[in-house]
Amino acid sequence: MAYKLGLLGLGTVGTGTAQIILDSLGRHPLLQELEIHRVGVRNLDKPRQVTFSADQLTTDLESIVIDPDIDIVVELIGGLEPARSLILTAISHGKHIVTANKAVISRYGNEIFDAANAKGVYVMLEAAVGGGIPVIQPLKESLGVNRIQSVMGIINGTTNYILTRMQTEGADFADVLADAQRLGYAEADPTADVDGLDAADKIAILASLAFAGRIKLEDIHCEGIRQVSAADIAYAEKLGFTIKLLAIAKRQSSTTPPAPPPGGAVDRLSIRVHPTLVPKTHPLASINGVYNAILVEGEPLGQVMFYGPGAGSGPTASAVVSDILTIAAILKTETEPIPHPLLSCTHQHYCAIAPMEELVTRFYTRFLTNDTPGVIGHLGTSFGNHGVSLESIVQIGMRDNQAEIVVVTHDVSEGNFLNALAEIRQLDAVMSIPSVLRVL
Numbered sequence: 067m068a069y070k071l072g073l074l075g076l077g078t079v080g081t082g083t084a085q086i087i088l089d090s091l092g093r094h095p096l097l098q099e100l101e102i103h104r105v106g107v108r109n110l111d112k113p114r115q116v117t118f119s120a121d122q123l124t125t126d127l128e129s130i131v132i133d134p135d136i137d138i139v140v141e142l143i144g145g146l147e148p149a150r151s152l153i154l155t156a157i158s159h160g161k162h163i164v165t166a167n168k169a170v171i172s173r174y175g176n177e178i179f180d181a182a183n184a185k186g187v188y189v190m191l192e193a194a195v196g197g198g199i200p201v202i203q204p205l206k207e208s209l210g211v212n213r214i215q216s217v218m219g220i221i222n223g224t225t226n227y228i229l230t231r232m233q234t235e236g237a238d239f240a241d242v243l244a245d246a247q248r249l250g251y252a253e254a255d256p257t258a259d260v261d262g263l264d265a266a267d268k269i270a271i272l273a274s275l276a277f278a279g280r281i282k283l284e285d286i287h288c289e290g291i292r293q294v295s296a297a298d299i300a301y302a303e304k305l306g307f308t309i310k311l312l313a314i315a316k317r318q319s320s321t322t323p324p325a326p327p328p329g330g331a332v333d334r335l336s337i338r339v340h341p342t343l344v345p346k347t348h349p350l351a352s353i354n355g356v357y358n359a360i361l362v363e364g365e366p367l368g369q370v371m372f373y374g375p376g377a378g379s380g381p382t383a384s385a386v387v388s389d390i391l392t393i394a395a396i397l398k399t400e401t402e403p404i405p406h407p408l409l410s411c412t413h414q415h416y417c418a419i420a421p422m423e424e425l426v427t428r429f430y431t432r433f434l435t436n437d438t439p440g441v442i443g444h445l446g447t448s449f450g451n452h453g454v455s456l457e458s459i460v461q462i463g464m465r466d467n468q469a470e471i472v473v474v475t476h477d478v479s480e481g482n483f484l485n486a487l488a489e490i491r492q493l494d495a496v497m498s499i500p501s502v503l504r505v506l
């Protein structure tokens with residue numbers, strides 16, 4: 067028996083998905099039982115790397131998601147609408163869903179999973195985080211017995227590609243972004259990549275799996291890479307760091323924890339996306355180009371790191387087709403599929419998120435000051451006034467006739483650090499503070 071697929075989208079990932087399914091030799095034999103029944107696109111006249119008959123190809127995506135012959139709808143159009151409505155309509159018609167769409171899942175996952183559970187269908191999303199890297203299924207299955215302490219990683223290929231080339235070639239931001247778009251890594255609107263929003267969508271998904279509670283996207287502190295300058299990359303390098311866009315979700319202890327939410331979820335999480343100075347000795351420092359890596363720490367496992375290509379046609383399609391295969395395997399072995407406890411979403415409450423001021427971390431800060439005696443002393447005093455202790459403070463050189471001073475702090479609460487910066491901004495000698503970055 068063939069399992070019939072309705073493919074929504076035949077772009078970078080849709081094309082890779084069709085190519086795997088149409089070239090099944092030497093792959094899992096169950097692939098031969100998959101049939102791409104219909105394909106939905108926006109423009110019928112576009113040249114395609116994979117050809118489908120006029121009967122299969124349509125711009126009427128609604129007709130695909132309600133087609134009674136289709137078993138699995140594979141949503142690869144991206145964006146919020148019509149993706150959300152098409153997924154919900156497909157579920158209401160009893161279709162299983164495979165999607166790579168982290169934007170729709172991180173915003174409407176609650177609605178989608180509730181609908182899927184009510185209908186007894188699966189929603190699979192391995193491709194939505196880390197592209198081809200298996201990380202969703204391991205979190206749901208292989209790591210499920212661990213108490214997860216933290217999930218952190220490089221989960222946007224476009225920004226890692228940009229930062230890597232800025233660092234290794236001194237390349238210009240705009241040129242490298244254009245290359246990432248040409249290679250099919252970037253989102254349709256690359257703002258989502260560059261401003262950290264794509265990584266925020268992904269860490270929301272990872273955290274909800276790791277910490278068994280839903281995450282509100284607006285609770286995630288999010289900074290992108292626009293403010294990372296060539297100067298900071300060079301200074302970080304001299305200090306023994308590499309700058310990476312990290313997404314971090316971590317249990318955070320608090321002196322005044324709120325009552326734990328029902329359902330056994332973790333009490334408070336710190337969850338954030340921002341450029342970070344990563345010590346060169348750290349495993350995440352050597353993840354370059356479009357590669358992603360996700361470091362999970364749990365008890366009793368300890369640390370485990372998932373590494374691989376985080377974007378691109380073939381790698382992402384590998385994850386999409388593996389999800390399709392998992393559903394096909396379930397359909398083959400169970401006549402009445404019931405929600406599999408390890409594959410379906412079972413939590414309904416929201417995780418409590420700690421405010422950023424409570425975060426304890428190190429900071430890197432670059433100051434431009436008048437080149438007058440005692441400036442470094444004034445900076446040290448203001449930091450000291452707010453309990454911020456310094457790991458290093460160096461005058462790097464001169465820029466535009468101003469002294470350039472770089473400070474790295476010891477661990478400090480973000481609230482205290484920001485209070486110190488507010489005081490420092492008032493100092494006559496301080497002209498500007500071009501960069502403030504957190505240090506891992």
Ligand SMILES: NC(=O)C1=CN([C@@H]2O[C@H](COP(=O)(O)OP(=O)(O)OC[C@H]3O[C@@H](n4cnc5c(N)ncnc54)[C@H](OP(=O)(O)O)[C@@H]3O)[C@@H](O)[C@H]2O)C=CC1
Pocket residue numbers: 074075076077078079080106107108109110112125127142143144145147148166167168193194197250251252253254376377378379382
């Ligand atoms: N590219 C990557 O490396 C990765 C992408 N993803 C995710 O995969 C999904 C797809 O991304 P990608 O393949 O790069 O996107 P593309 O822009 O390359 O492809 C989108 C496809 O969807 C079709 N489409 C878009 N909107 C509509 C619409 N309203 N009606 C009909 N068809 C539509 C387009 O049709 P047409 O061809 O006619 O224009 C195109 O075939 C996104 O959710 C993305 O976030 C996830 C991991 C990695």
Ligand SMILES: N[C@@H](CC=O)C(=O)O
Pocket residue numbers: 194196197221222223224225251252253259264376377378
């Ligand atoms: N635009 C995304 C694609 C994969 O999710 C990225 O660059 O990581």
Ligand code: NA
Pocket residue numbers: 192193194195196197198199200201202385
């Ligand atoms: Na993945």
